[in-house]
Amino acid sequence: SSSLTEAQEFVKRLRRQTDLCNMVKTVRALLNNNSTVTVLRSGLHAIFNEKSLDVTKDLFQEKFRNPKKRQKNIQLKCLKNLISSLTSSTDIRDLLSCLSSDLQTFVIKPSKSKEAFKDQASDFMLKWNLLLSSVGKILTINRTDSFG
Numbered sequence: 001s002s003s004l005t006e007a008q009e010f011v012k013r014l015r016r017q018t019d020l021c022n023m024v025k026t027v028r029a030l031l032n033n034n035s036t037v038t039v040l041r042s043g044l045h046a047i048f049n050e051k052s053l054d055v056t057k058d059l060f061q062e063k064f065r066n067p068k069k070r071q072k073n074i075q076l077k078c079l080k081n082l083i084s085s086l087t088s089s090t091d092i093r094d095l096l097s098c099l100s101s102d103l104q105t106f107v108i109k110p111s112k113s114k115e116a117f118k119d120q121a122s123d124f125m126l127k128w129n130l131l132l133s134s135v136g137k138i139l140t141i142n143r144t145d146s147f148g
Helices: 002-031 034-049 054-059 074-084 092-108 114-142
Strands: none
Touching: 002 034, 002 092, 034 074, 034 114, 074 092, 074 114, 092 114
């Protein structure tokens, strides 16, 4: 039974790795297309300029938390940093480095303990996924040309 469990975990990791490799191949192909990157950037900028994410921003307000501990939309900051570094000549490693740097600044360094890190990291991931889902939905519905 131990071998079966280890084999199942190995298969899960292999699937994740395969999914990541396929995603990287797709993103690299898109980043090499200048017109696609230009249209995507303009669509993403339009989302922020049109205040399309206002509903999502309300979810980040965390009205029931202590105001001193309230996070200041670090997910939006990370997304804006990612968009600002997005150009047609950008390598995917540069985008990952940008995101890694933001995570270091906003999530890892501010954590005082292992428990605080776990809480902050899970909170970030939940809100990051929500934000990206909202952006994807807005691009799909309102800006099909930007969706690539």
